[in-house]
Amino acid sequence: MSQQKILVIALLQRGVVSPAVYELLTAGRSLANVLKQPLAAYLPGGTAEQAKELVERGADRVLWSGHAALKDFNDELHAQAVLAAAAQEQPSWVLIPGSVAGRSLACRVAVKLGAGLATDINEIDPASGAVKRSHYSGNLQATMEFKSPVRVVTVQAMVFPQAPAQAGRAGEVTELAYAPAAAGTEFISFQAEEAGEIDLGGAERIVSGGRGVGGADGFKAIRDLAHALGAAVAASRAAVDSGWIPYRHQVGLTGRTVRPKLYVACGISGQVQHLAGMSSAANIVAINTDPECPMMQQATYLVVGDMFELLPLIVAEIKKRRGQPVAA
Ligand SMILES: Cc1cc2nc3c(=O)[nH]c(=O)nc-3n(C[C@H](O)[C@H](O)[C@H](O)COP(=O)(O)OP(=O)(O)OC[C@H]3O[C@@H](n4cnc5c(N)ncnc54)[C@H](O)[C@@H]3O)c2cc1C
Incomplete structure (x- = not known):
C-alpha cells in the first residue's frame, strides 16, 4: 500500500478556490507534521494554476480534475471524484470545508470509505486524533475520538488561520482523469446575491x-x-x-x-x-x-x-x- 496522506478537499465557489480551503491547509499541516504524512489536496473542477497555488499555500502534492462536470457543485459527481482521489492517495484524514456543499459531500464520502465522520469541528489534536466541536452556542465543547482508521471531518469556517502563499514553494501537481457517471441530480443555475452586496463570509x-x-x-x-x-x-x-x-x-x-x-x-x-x-x-x-x-x-x-x-x-x-x- 502507498504511504497514507492527509487529504484536503479543495472545493470551488463559482470557479474560485474557497478561502476555507486555505484554512484546511493550516489544519492539515499540523496533522501532516505530527503524523509524518504528506499533505495532499484534491481540486475537483479546478485548474493547474489553482493547483499550483495550493502547493504555494502548503500542500506537498495536489491532484486536480478540470472536467466540466465538476465546475459546479453536484453531490454525486463530486463524491465520485473525491473517492477516485482517495483511492489514489490512501488518506488517513480527509478534511472538507464546513460549508453546505462540504457537509453534503462529507457524508457521502465517509459512507463509501467506511470512515468515521465528525462535522463542524473547531479543534484537532494531531497527537491523539481527537477532534472538538461546540454545542449550545459554544457553551459546551464535545471531544470526539474516531474508531475508524480513516477519518473524515468538516471544519468550521474561520477557526484556523488561512495558510499564507509562499511564492516558488515546490510540490507535485498531477491531473487526475475523471469520467462522470450518470447522476440522479443536475446543476441547473446559480442565483447571485443582489448586485453590490459584500459576502458576509469573507468580510473584514x-x-x-x-x-x-x-x-x-x-x-x-x-x-x-x-x-x-x-x-x-x-x-x-x-x-x-x-x-x-x-x-x-x-x-x-x-x-x-x-x-x-x-x-x-x-x-x-x-x-x-x-x-x-x-x-x-x-x-x-x-x-x-x-x-x-x-x-x-x-x-x-x-x-x-x-x-x-x-x-x-x-x-x-x-x-x-x-x-x-x-x-x-
Ligand atoms: C435554537 C435557537 C437558535 C437561534 N439562532 C439565532 C441566530 O442564529 N442568530 C440570532 O441573532 N439569534 C438567534 N436566536 C434568537 C436569539 O435567542 C435572540 O432572540 C435574538 O438574537 C435577539 O435578536 P436581537 O438582539 O435583534 O433582539 P432583542 O433581543 O429584542 O434586542 C433588541 C435590542 O435593540 C435595542 N434597541 C432598541 N431600539 C434601539 C435603538 N433605537 N437604538 C439602539 N438600540 C436599540 C434594545 O435595547 C435591545 O438590546 C436563536 C434562538 C434559538 C432558541
Whole structure:
C-alpha cells in the first residue's frame, strides 16, 4: 500500500478556490507534521494554476480534475471524484470545508470509505486524533475520538488561520482523469446575491442590525453605514424572522459564523445564539440604548444611544474626514 496522506478537499465557489480551503491547509499541516504524512489536496473542477497555488499555500502534492462536470457543485459527481482521489492517495484524514456543499459531500464520502465522520469541528489534536466541536452556542465543547482508521471531518469556517502563499514553494501537481457517471441530480443555475452586496463570509467589516432597527426601512441606516465603511450587512435572527432582511444575512447559531476585523452591532441585545456567530470578531462596536445589554459586555467600544440618531452622525463624520459631500 502507498504511504497514507492527509487529504484536503479543495472545493470551488463559482470557479474560485474557497478561502476555507486555505484554512484546511493550516489544519492539515499540523496533522501532516505530527503524523509524518504528506499533505495532499484534491481540486475537483479546478485548474493547474489553482493547483499550483495550493502547493504555494502548503500542500506537498495536489491532484486536480478540470472536467466540466465538476465546475459546479453536484453531490454525486463530486463524491465520485473525491473517492477516485482517495483511492489514489490512501488518506488517513480527509478534511472538507464546513460549508453546505462540504457537509453534503462529507457524508457521502465517509459512507463509501467506511470512515468515521465528525462535522463542524473547531479543534484537532494531531497527537491523539481527537477532534472538538461546540454545542449550545459554544457553551459546551464535545471531544470526539474516531474508531475508524480513516477519518473524515468538516471544519468550521474561520477557526484556523488561512495558510499564507509562499511564492516558488515546490510540490507535485498531477491531473487526475475523471469520467462522470450518470447522476440522479443536475446543476441547473446559480442565483447571485443582489448586485453590490459584500459576502458576509469573507468580510473584514460588518454592520449588523437587530430588532432595534424596528423594520425593513430601518435597515437603510445600517446599509448607509455599511456603504460608508465598505462593509457587509448582517442581521440578528429577530430581524430576519420579522421578514425585514433575507436569511442569508443572519449571523449566529442558526446563521453564518463570521470573524471580521470590525463588527458594528446596532440594536442587537447580544443573546448567546447571536454571539455564537460573531464573538471572535477582532473589534466589536455595540450601539444600543440599553447600557446593560449583553452585547455591551462583549464590545470593544460601547456606544449608548439611539442608533437612528447616531448612525447618520457617524456616516457624516466618515464622509467629512474623506472630504466627501455631506447631506445637509
Ligand atoms: C435554537 C435557537 C437558535 C437561534 N439562532 C439565532 C441566530 O442564529 N442568530 C440570532 O441573532 N439569534 C438567534 N436566536 C434568537 C436569539 O435567542 C435572540 O432572540 C435574538 O438574537 C435577539 O435578536 P436581537 O438582539 O435583534 O433582539 P432583542 O433581543 O429584542 O434586542 C433588541 C435590542 O435593540 C435595542 N434597541 C432598541 N431600539 C434601539 C435603538 N433605537 N437604538 C439602539 N438600540 C436599540 C434594545 O435595547 C435591545 O438590546 C436563536 C434562538 C434559538 C432558541
